[in-house]
Amino acid sequence: MTEFTSLIVGPGAIGTLTCAHLQNSCKVLVHPHRPEMTLATELAIRDKRHALTWTFCEEDAPIDLIWVCCKAGKVLNTLRPLLIKHPRASVILLHNGMGPQQMLAKQFGDRVIIGSTTCGALRTSNSSYRQTSFGETQLGLQGTSPTPPALVRLLQPQENSGPMRLKIQPEIEPVLWKKLLINACINPITAYHQIQNGQIRGYGYQASIIAICSEVNAILAALGMPSIENGPELVNEVAAISAENWSSMAVDVRNNQPTEIEFINGFLVRQGNELAVPTPELEKWYKRIALTPDS
Structure with missing residues (x-):
């Protein structure tokens, strides 16, 4: 795979960290799941500032990975239409709480990757965030399903040096x-x-x-x-x-x-x-x- 596209749902603190992690490896788009949404333009990681290169999704853009960073209450109603619209996409759930993970896994099977992150960021202005927690992001595949090719690439050391520190976790529960x-x-x-x-x-x-x-x-x-x-x-x-x-x-x-x-x-x-x-x-x-x- 030479090029692929990620779609972020929820461009807040975790969404901003995800963008910074992905943007050197793939095209990063944002799903406008609520009106009047704006995107941060900068993330500070320790003493270095990083410009963010993400844009709102074009209507017919092909999507490989969907990263869910929005509030749990928005997940089901937002994600189900996206998974139907983008049948080749896998989804990575990074929201807080429990409930939507099990419902989506039951409906969409091995397309659902359940994740948990201990990374965090703090908004410092309308257009800026600063990373405040330097943990890791653990991802659990469903059953014996293969890792999506786009994620395989992101797990390579040269692609996985960003703020989210992706890691496959066989026992995610x-x-x-x-x-x-x-x-x-x-x-x-x-x-x-x-x-x-x-x-x-x-x-x-x-x-x-x-x-x-x-x-x-x-x-x-x-x-x-x-x-x-x-x-x-x-x-x-x-x-x-x-x-x-x-x-x-x-x-x-x-x-x-x-x-x-x-x-x-x-x-x-x-x-x-x-x-x-x-x-x-x-x-x-x-x-x-x-x-x-x-x-």
Whole structure:
């Protein structure tokens, strides 16, 4: 494969990192899934500024890879028409929360690649972002499906030196649950109290973090899955790494925008109800955000 095209859905923080990672390897287009959308023009990585070369998608552009970086609530309605319109495209899901991954995998099979990233960025102006978390992006293929040729190329060392650090993960489900646990703690607490991620390490929030981790592990046990060891330490470690970040949920609550609470704590509460596992702490934080006016 000499040339290929990636389509990004959701040109926010993760979408911007994805563009910066891809743009030297392929053409990068953006799907305008909401009106009046604008694109950042610059990403700062440590002490270096990188110009971003992405444009909105032409109507009939052929697409090889679709990168989903938008909010979980937008995923199904946005993605299903795109996968039908672009039958040769594979989709890489990088959104927060759980639920859409399983539904899309059931409908579109091995075209769906489920991902999780620990990379992060912070908006510094209307046109600029700065990378603030330097993790990796793990990608799980469905069953024994082959890796799409475009992704094979992106995984080559010379193509994989950008900010997202792509990696194939044979066992992606435990990765998703670990990130779900972290989000179930950091997102609603920072959103409700309107604090930055690093501030949840304070003593006043630790009891809630411990309780949430315990309830998530009870759900995992009921599902026959391994527990997440040292959950509170993991949450506090991520909070320290991303200390200066505002979680997307905190920003959404502050701006009276829809949040992803249904796909994070809401998903976990529903799992607990189905499995007869009590989840009072998860439910408390779910209600605090779900019942926020205009959320």
